[in-house]
Amino acid sequence: MRLGLIGFGNIGATLLDLMQKAGLAPAHLAVLVRRGREASVPATAGAVVVTSAEALLAETPDLIVECAGHAAVSEHGPVVLRAGVDMVQVSVGAMSDPALEAQLRAAAKEGGARIVLPAGAVGGLDLLSALSATGELQVTYRGIKPPKAWAGTPAGETLDLDTLTTREVFFRGSARDAARAFPKNANVAAALALAGAGFEETQVELIADPEAPGNVHSYDVRSPVANYTMEIENLPSAGNVKTSVSTVYSVLREIRNRMNPVVI
Numbered sequence: 001m002r003l004g005l006i007g008f009g010n011i012g013a014t015l016l017d018l019m020q021k022a023g024l025a026p027a028h029l030a031v032l033v034r035r036g037r038e039a040s041v042p043a044t045a046g047a048v049v050v051t052s053a054e055a056l057l058a059e060t061p062d063l064i065v066e067c068a069g070h071a072a073v074s075e076h077g078p079v080v081l082r083a084g085v086d087m088v089q090v091s092v093g094a095m096s097d098p099a100l101e102a103q104l105r106a107a108a109k110e111g112g113a114r115i116v117l118p119a120g121a122v123g124g125l126d127l128l129s130a131l132s133a134t135g136e137l138q139v140t141y142r143g144i145k146p147p148k149a150w151a152g153t154p155a156g157e158t159l160d161l162d163t164l165t166t167r168e169v170f171f172r173g174s175a176r177d178a179a180r181a182f183p184k185n186a187n188v189a190a191a192l193a194l195a196g197a198g199f200e201e202t203q204v205e206l207i208a209d210p211e212a213p214g215n216v217h218s219y220d221v222r223s224p225v226a227n228y229t230m231e232i233e234n235l236p237s238a239g240n241v242k243t244s245v246s247t248v249y250s251v252l253r254e255i256r257n258r259m260n261p262v263v264i
């Protein structure tokens, strides 16, 4: 596979490592970084490093994985999709901006490309997406992380994250508001919303818990044909405590599914 990456931080670097270990090293790798950040991609990655979507497309990738953040989706997503290249959009929460979502969908349609939204750090989206066809879903999600994972977010305006000793719910609202206010922590809420009941209807609680065993994603689903509760206790990444390691495995799964004859 000729692979294009947008962003080479924690997820990008770990993904390449996992691909190499799984014997799935890309035949060709191009990485889009911000201008001036070219040196952040080590020579050992064996990548062509570029600073624009046009230059990334010139490397003729079969698939592009965005793992750079909401602003990067807005900057590069429409260009990539209009050119007809499928994009795994790890920053799912960028879809919480209705204008951007419409722009991305239109670009994908125009280019004949697909936007692949990975499950990321959460699971069970297959069943949730299937049950959405019932038209009667109730979904409540709780995102629980240690205080330090909420550093630099609006949680710090109401909580002293450095000294917190008790579990605190600092956000209650819709998945849309959560994804917009917590772009590095609530992509999971956006994925659940898009798979299931929608951005407005999906209820979200965000919690800082000094006793949290990791990044915990828990949600309840009620529908006319099935009810279930899911709880995933994730190991945070060494390179970014906000991001669970399983997010990277979920992207690896998308790549495996494009390379293997059986999709699962």
Ligand SMILES: NC(=O)C1=CN([C@@H]2O[C@H](COP(=O)(O)OP(=O)(O)OC[C@H]3O[C@@H](n4cnc5c(N)ncnc54)[C@H](O)[C@@H]3O)[C@@H](O)[C@H]2O)C=CC1
Residues within 6 Å of the ligand: 006, 007, 008, 009, 010, 011, 012, 032, 033, 034, 037, 067, 068, 069, 070, 071, 072, 075, 090, 091, 092, 118, 119, 120, 121, 122, 183, 184, 185, 187, 188, 191, 237, 239, 240, 242, 243, 244, 247
């Ligand atoms: N779907 C999910 O479950 C999850 C999604 N995410 C998303 O993935 C993103 C990346 O996560 P990490 O790799 O852990 O973060 P990170 O901060 O370690 O890496 C992000 C990289 O992207 C680069 N970058 C930022 N803007 C860019 C641009 N316009 N063009 C090119 N590169 C750019 C940064 O310089 C940095 O190297 C998060 O911001 C979040 O939006 C993260 C965790 C879970």
Ligand SMILES: O=C([O-])CC(=O)C(=O)O
Residues within 6 Å of the ligand: 121, 183, 184, 185, 186, 187, 188, 189, 215, 234, 242, 243, 244, 245, 247
């Ligand atoms: O990686 C995680 O645990 C979830 C996360 O940050 C997000 O949803 O943005």
